[in-house]
Amino acid sequence: MNASDRTPADLLRSALAADPSRPLVTFYDDATGERVELSVATLANWVAKTANLLQGELAAEPGDRLALLLPAHWQSAVWLLACSSAGVTADVGGDPSAADLVVSGPDTLERARACRGERVALALRPLGGRFPKAPEGFSDYAVEVPSQGDRFAPYAPVDPGAAALSVGGLELSGAELVERARADAAELGLSPGSRLLSGRGYDSWEGLSAGLFAPLAAGASVVLCRHLDQLSPKSLEQRIESERVTVTAR
Template structure:
């Protein structure tokens, strides 16, 4: 990664320039058997489409607060980088009633209805599938995002010193996010080509860092596992071997 990178979106752009074909996020849901692998290029395309949805259709602006009510999932990782691309503050498990807009999974829809701004719902189904019927009062992400543009340009430059993420009661700027992600990568022993397996949730800094930001900052990749506790020791060992894991954070 480049020393000049100051936001998570910068880190992604550098990864795309360096090696777009390498894996970035491999996602497992051990409750459903789902496995999805996204290269840097594919992940960046999802981020661009989501950022265009956020900036265009949802009219989000830098500094707006988005309550992100999503579990550890590859689409959650996409939303984190889309927010960074636009300059929107991602409030992880934030209060929808005080947010400008909300993004919700299927299990938090009732809570998300407290938001008076735009509401987006994710079915979190395999292959990015849509809801059989969109929840009332919500835009279905899987319906709205495919038609968005494959390239994204913010209307205004994103300020690395502005708030970018709220988690665990702390608000971090883009600069701080990148610095902490690099520190965590060093502590985890990550470097270019590293493969980190994690089963941590996305409601803490430690989960967000291991589940995306630290591997991205290091030039590595993440194997993000939801419901990892459903695997026994032998099954976990097989995954570590098959995915060529070099570090774990479970």
């Protein structure tokens, strides 16, 4: 990655310029059997569409706070990077009543209703499927995002010194996030081409770093596993081998 990268969105742009076809996020849900592999280009396309949704349809502005009520999931990674692209602070697991807008999975909809701003719901179904019927008071992400543009340009430059992420009582600017992600990547032994398997949740910095930011900062990729505890030791060994995993974080 480029030494000049100062936000997570910068890291993604550098990854796209270096090798758009390589895998970046491979997601497993071991409760449903779902597997999704996203190349750098595919993830970047989802991020651009989501950032356009944020800035255009949802009228989010730099400095706005978004309560992100999602588990470790490939679509959560998309929202984290879209927030960075638009200069919106991603408050992971944050209080919806104190947020400007909220993004919720299917299990946190009642909590999300406390937000008085825009509300977006994700069904978290395989292949990004929509709800059979959109929850009342929410936009269905799977319905709204496909029509968004494939390229994103923020209305104003994103300030690397502005708050980018809040999780577990920790608040980081974009520049601080990138610096921490690089340090974590070095500690984990990640380098370009590494494959990190993470079974950690997205409710802590450690989980977010292993499950997205550290691999992105290192030019590596992540095998993100939800409900990994439902996998037998033998099946886990087989996954590590088949996915060419070089580092694990569980």
